[in-house]
Amino acid sequence: MKVLAKEGQILCPGDAIASGEDIKEIEGTYINGNELCASIVSKASIKGDNIRLIAMKGAYLPYEGDYIIGKIIDVNAPNWYFVDINCAYEAGLNIRDASNQYLDTERYGMTHYFSYGEVIFSRIQKVSDTMRIDLTMKENGLMKLNGGVLMPFNPNKFARILGKDDSMINMIQEKTNTKIFVGMNGLAWISGKALDIKKAKEVIEIIDAEGHIEGLTKKIEDMLKKGEKK
Amino acid sequence: MTAKKTEEKKTESRKSYKATGRIDKRKATEMRPMEMSIGFLPNCAGSARVKVGNTIAIAGVYGPKKARPKHEELKDKLLLRCYYDLVSFSVPDRARPGPSRRSTELGMVIKSALERSIFTEFYPRSMVEVFIEVVQADAGSRCASIIAASLALADAGIEMRDLMPAVACGKIDDLVCVDLTKAEEDYHEGEGPTDIPIAYLPNQDEITLLQLDGKISKEELAQAIKMGIVACKEIHKQMKQTIRSKYEKR
Amino acid sequence: MNEDFKKYALELAEKNKRNYGNRGVDETRNLIIETNVSMNSEGSAKVTLGKTIVVAGVKMEIGTPYSDRPNEGTLICSGELTPIADDLFEPGKPGEEAIELSRVVDRGIRESGSIDFEKLCIVPKEKVWNVLVDFYIWNNDGNLIDACGIAAIAALKVARMPKLDAENKIVSGEWSDQKVPFLKIPIPTTFFKIGDKIFVDADKEEQAVSEARLTVTSSNDKINALQKGGVGAFNIKEIEECLAKSFKIKDKILDVINKVN
Numbered sequence: 001m002k003v004l005a006k007e008g009q010i011l012c013p014g015d016a017i018a019s020g021e022d023i024k025e026i027e028g029t030y031i032n033g034n035e036l037c038a039s040i041v042s043k044a045s046i047k048g049d050n051i052r053l054i055a056m057k058g059a060y061l062p063y064e065g066d067y068i069i070g071k072i073i074d075v076n077a078p079n080w081y082f083v084d085i086n087c088a089y090e091a092g093l094n095i096r097d098a099s100n101q102y103l104d105t106e107r108y109g110m111t112h113y114f115s116y117g118e119v120i121f122s123r124i125q126k127v128s129d130t131m132r133i134d135l136t137m138k139e140n141g142l143m144k145l146n147g148g149v150l151m152p153f154n155p156n157k158f159a160r161i162l163g164k165d166d167s168m169i170n171m172i173q174e175k176t177n178t179k180i181f182v183g184m185n186g187l188a189w190i191s192g193k194a195l196d197i198k199k200a201k202e203v204i205e206i207i208d209a210e211g212h213i214e215g216l217t218k219k220i221e222d223m224l225k226k227g228e229k230k
Numbered sequence: 231m232t233a234k235k236t237e238e239k240k241t242e243s244r245k246s247y248k249a250t251g252r253i254d255k256r257k258a259t260e261m262r263p264m265e266m267s268i269g270f271l272p273n274c275a276g277s278a279r280v281k282v283g284n285t286i287a288i289a290g291v292y293g294p295k296k297a298r299p300k301h302e303e304l305k306d307k308l309l310l311r312c313y314y315d316l317v318s319f320s321v322p323d324r325a326r327p328g329p330s331r332r333s334t335e336l337g338m339v340i341k342s343a344l345e346r347s348i349f350t351e352f353y354p355r356s357m358v359e360v361f362i363e364v365v366q367a368d369a370g371s372r373c374a375s376i377i378a379a380s381l382a383l384a385d386a387g388i389e390m391r392d393l394m395p396a397v398a399c400g401k402i403d404d405l406v407c408v409d410l411t412k413a414e415e416d417y418h419e420g421e422g423p424t425d426i427p428i429a430y431l432p433n434q435d436e437i438t439l440l441q442l443d444g445k446i447s448k449e450e451l452a453q454a455i456k457m458g459i460v461a462c463k464e465i466h467k468q469m470k471q472t473i474r475s476k477y478e479k480r
Numbered sequence: 481m482n483e484d485f486k487k488y489a490l491e492l493a494e495k496n497k498r499n500y501g502n503r504g505v506d507e508t509r510n511l512i513i514e515t516n517v518s519m520n521s522e523g524s525a526k527v528t529l530g531k532t533i534v535v536a537g538v539k540m541e542i543g544t545p546y547s548d549r550p551n552e553g554t555l556i557c558s559g560e561l562t563p564i565a566d567d568l569f570e571p572g573k574p575g576e577e578a579i580e581l582s583r584v585v586d587r588g589i590r591e592s593g594s595i596d597f598e599k600l601c602i603v604p605k606e607k608v609w610n611v612l613v614d615f616y617i618w619n620n621d622g623n624l625i626d627a628c629g630i631a632a633i634a635a636l637k638v639a640r641m642p643k644l645d646a647e648n649k650i651v652s653g654e655w656s657d658q659k660v661p662f663l664k665i666p667i668p669t670t671f672f673k674i675g676d677k678i679f680v681d682a683d684k685e686e687q688a689v690s691e692a693r694l695t696v697t698s699s700n701d702k703i704n705a706l707q708k709g710g711v712g713a714f715n716i717k718e719i720e721e722c723l724a725k726s727f728k729i730k731d732k733i734l735d736v737i738n739k740v741n
Contacts, residue, residue, distance in 0.1 A: 010474045013347075013384050014392030014433045030349070030391065032433060039349060039389040041473055056477060058387025059275060059294050088294040088356030117482065130305075131355060149488050156387070194491035198499070271619050272531045273566055284519060288618070290564035313563065313571050318614040319521035319537030322652045327560060327614055328573065361564035361571075363616060365535065366518045 004035075007046045010056075011038035017051060028053035060087045060155040060185040062133050066124045069150070069183030070135065071117065075110045083120065083135060086152065086185045091133035097125065098137050119145040119189060121181045145181060148191030151201050153208040155186035160216070161207050168207070168217065175224040176200040246420060247403035253414060258407035261397065261461055266377070266472040268385040276386025278472075280378040283411060284368035286320075289378035291386040293358035308353035312341035312360045314375055320367045336372050337362075343396070343429040343439035344379055349389040358388060369412040369425075370398045376429045376439065381469055393473075395465035396429035396439060399458030401446050406454045408461040421445060426454055430462040486674060486689040493677050499686055501530070506725055508669075508681040511736050513630065515638045520653070522660065523639025525740070527631040530683060531621035533565075536613060536631035538639040538660065542602065542650060543610040553600025553609040557586035559628055565617040584668065584707045585615070585629045588697030592666035592704040595636070599661035602648055611636075611660065622684040625695050625707075629668035630733060634740050637662055666699040667733050669726040673712055678721060680729060694719065696726035 001020040005011060016035045023036040030039050042053040062068070062085065070091060074082035081093040095103055095110070103113050114120065121143055125136040136142070153161065161182055162169050173180050178192035178200045188204055190197045203220055210216060256262070262283030271277035274290035297303030314336040318327045344360065360382065362375045376396035384393060399408045403420035415423050424444025430437055437455070446454070489499060496504040503509065509530030518524040521537035545552060559582045561569040574582070589595065600609035613635060615628045639660040643651040672682035672690035679686055687693075691712025697705040703723065708714065714722070 010477045012393060012470045012473045013390035015470070028389070030389075032391070037391075037433065039391065040387055041384050041477075043477070055387055057276065057385060088296055088353065090296065147484055147487075149485055194488050195495060195497065197488060198492060198497065201500075271533070271564065272621070273619050274564065286518070288564070290618075292567050295567070315562070317518065317535070317537065317616055318612070319518055319524060319539045322520050324539035324541060324612060327558060329571075359563070361562070363562065363564060363618070366520060 001049060003046060003049065003051065005044045005046060005051075007044065009044045011042050011044055011053065013037075013039050013041065017044065026051060026053065028055055055156045057154060058156055060085075062087055062089065062091070062124055062127050062131075062185070064124055064127050066184045068122055068124060068135075068185040069145070069181060069187040069189055070120050070122055070185075072114050072120065073116065075114065075116060079105070081110070081114050083122070085133070086183075086187050089131045089133055091124070091135050093120075093122065093135040093137065097135065100138050114144065119148075119150065121145055121183070121189070145189045145191075148179070148189045149197050149201070151188050151190065151204060153186055153188060153204055155184065157208050158182065158184050158186070161188070161204060163217070168220065171221070171224065172200055172203050176203070244419060246405075247417065248405040252402070252405070252407065253417070254411060256407075258405055259457055259460065261409040261464065262411070264465065264468055266381060266468060268381050268472060268476055274382070274386070276382040276384065276388070278378045278381035278385060280374045280381070282370055282374045282377075282409070284366060285364070285370050285374045286366040287362055287364050287371060287374040287378045289360060289362045289375065289382040291358060291360050291379075291382045291388070293386070294353045294356040294388070295358075297355060297357040303355045303357070306351065306354050308348065308350040309357040310341055310345050310348065310350065310360070311357065312337045312344065312362070312379070314340055314362045314364070314372070316364045316367065316371070320364050336375070339439055339441065340372060340376055340379060343376055344383065344394065346436065346438045347380065347390045347392060347394045347431055348383065349391070352389050358383070358386075367412070369410050369415050370427070372439075373397050373427050373429070377465060377469065381472060384473060392431050392433045393466060393469045394429055394431055394438065395462040395469060396427065397458050397461045397465060398425055398427040399454040399461065400424045400426045400444065401450055401454060406450055406457060408457050424454075426451070426458065428455060428458045428462070430459055432463055432466050482689050485685060489679075489686055489689060490675050490677060493674075493679070498679075499683055505677065506680050506729075508729060508732065509683070511630070511733060513634045513736055513740050515634060515740050521635070522642060522655070523635045523637070525631050525634035525638065527627050527634065529623065529627045529630070529681070531619060532617075532623060532627045533619040534615055534617050534624065534627045534631045536615040536628065536635040538635045539612045539614070540639075540642050540650075540660070541610045541612060542607055542648070545601070545605065545608040549597070550605040551601045551608075552597035553595070553611060554597070555586065555590055555595060555611045555613070557589065557613045557615075557632060558582045559585065559615040559617070561620075562616045562618065566620040569617075569620070580707070580709070581625055581628060584625050584695055584697070584705065585613075585632050587705040588629055588666040588668050589613075589632065589636070592664050592697070592699040592702070594633070594662065594664045594666050594699065596661035596663050602644070607648055609641075620684060622682050622687040623670055625670050626668050626681060629666070629697065630737065633665055633667070634737055636660060637665070637737065637740055664699040665734060665737055666697050666704050667730045667737070668695050668697040668705075669729045669733070670695040671722040671725070673710075673714065673718070678718060678725075680725065694722050696722055698726060698730055701727075
């Protein structure tokens with residue numbers, strides 16, 4: 001395999017990344033004859049023969065095991081909550097996966113537990129071949145989110161917002177005095193005092209807009225320090 | 231003198247378009263200056279603005295999202311919708327706002343062209359909508375629209391085979407050339423204008439849009455399309471540069 | 481969820497802060513006006529109000545006058561909620577929201593006497609100018625009425641009269657050196673009520689939790705048009721507050737429009 005792209009290069013759809021008999025398709029690429037080409041606008045990360053593309057933009061695609069933030073949009077079918085998870089496919093939460101405890105919907109009704117417009121921090125349990133998505137709430141840390149503000153962000157910046165070992169998000173939470181949940185599906189939920197939420201939102205917006213730049217952590221640190229002095 | 235003779239004489243005294251040269255002094259193979267930018271509409275997943283000479287088109291992309299209406303969703307691939315809209319004050323005689331027969335047809339041919347560049351099988355049961363607004367029209371608006379739409383789709387992160395350039399090649403009287411202006415489309419001397427908009431996928435070497443209005447010989451048509459493909463390759467370079475410079479400059 | 485955002489917006493308002501950016505409850509977002517964005521129009525303008533972007537253009541046509549006003553030209557404003565502007569806007573015929581928007585902008589311009597309609601008469605009883613102002617929304621981040629009203633006025637302010645030939649027919653693509661006769665600048669300012677607080681120039685998220693809005697269009701010292709929208713209501717004290725504030729805000733917007741030419 002001959003690597004044609006350079007480390008850090010911005011790739012457009014159609015740009016050749018590598019050529020040869022032994023090229024393999026990776027995420028964000030396709031094979032065109034004997035060339036591996038990019039299919040999305042992305043940044044190339046190349047370590048020897050190890051090639052990875054970092055997408056610049058793009059809608060969220062659901063995978064099993066993803067932690068997501070969703071909004072209950074329908075509670076009309078027996079035993080099912082329908083959840084908008086900020087992507088092309090609606091997700092379903094079955095009542096048996098909605099809690100570790102027994103939920104007595106016969107007695108209290110479905111909306112007693114989750115109702116229209118409510119926000120949940122949940123996990124994708126299964127994605128079928130026809131893109132049917134099942135959620136679960138049966139895990140520690142998964143919960144209904146009350147009294148906060150939602151903000152959308154570019155799902156491709158999820159890792160940058162979290163930071164290495166959650167360092168970035170922990171720093172933002174600590175310095176702004178907020179509680180933040182970040183969904184892999186490009187939604188963040190922030191609670192706290194209004195001014196603190198506003199600050200946290202502004203910081204996440206900057207990471208969202210400039211997440212592909214080196215030295216971002218320093219910039220965010222400075223921004224949060226400035227906020228402290230005031 | 232008979233009428234026929236008068237006509238002959240007129241033809242003799244008239245200089246051909248090839249002889250007089252193009253109205254705006256361009257070479258036959260020369261395109262008008264182009265400007266391109268991406269990502270200026272915050273609500274859209276992707277957006278682009280393209281200026282070709284005096285023609286300006288903007289495109290905005292939403293999705294992939296839930297297909298609506300539900301009964302139109304495609305079980306195994308993406309539902310692509312494309313809307314072409316001519317802004318009422320983009321042309322000298324005001325265009326009536328809203329869809330027309332022309333805008334409906336153009337939306338459809340643009341969609342067919344773009345769909346070839348997209349990996350539609352990656353997005354079953356979902357929908358991408360492309361909205362195009364032609365803000366200023368001086369011929370070639372469907373080609374400017376395709377360039378803008380292709381850039382906007384890439385900006386939205388939709389998986390594609392390649393970016394898709396487009397250009398109107400054609401023939402004015404006896405001159406085969408690219409990127410016709412409105413004044414050239416209105417040039418009715420001699421054989422008059424022939425307008426051939428094409429779109430091209432460079433790394434697949436495929437023509438994805440092809441229309442023709444006018445009168446042209448087989449040989450001249452082949453020549454025009456070849457000239458159009460060369461022009462498309464140039465446009466393609468500028469499209470890539472537009473995307474790169476957005477992320478590289480910072 | 482909406483209730484949570486509302487609580488957040490109101491808590492910020494207590495501190496005279498807003499959802500995004502650095503502004504207070506009574507302040508508008510950054511306003512940028514670019515003119516002559518489309519060369520085939522008589523006049524055109526692009527308005528950027530925060531993240532809301534709209535484009536307006538003027539075209540003139542020759543028509544017959546209304547029988548009760550034989551010496552006057554006419555005005556028609558029309559706008560669409562262009563689907564490029566918002567995921568929630570759907571392609572197709574303008575709905576009630578788009579029609580209300582067009583009519584509120586139209587009334588502001590008409591009632592203020594902004595255009596000198598008598599000067600738009602070509603042959604009394606036979607031929608007058610029809611002024612057609614169309615606006616398109618490119619990005620919806622709330623407060624479309626103000627953005628469209630400002631864009632329409634800016635486009636009219638720079639509009640040139642088309643050229644007429646000896647038979648009083650329009651020479652397509654050519655203009656005379658006359659401008660469209662323009663007298664006053666009506667400016668719409670819209671107030672959004674969230675809870676019991678009044679917000680100026682709401683963004684889309686704020687607008688989504690607002691129960692009622694009031695648009696005040698004024699020129700010089702006169703109020704020319706009002707439009708109350710939404711299911712909520714205003715009391716007389718709140719209306720007076722909106723009217724008083726509208727004149728202050730109007731002057732700021734006027735400063736930007738005055739620079740346009």
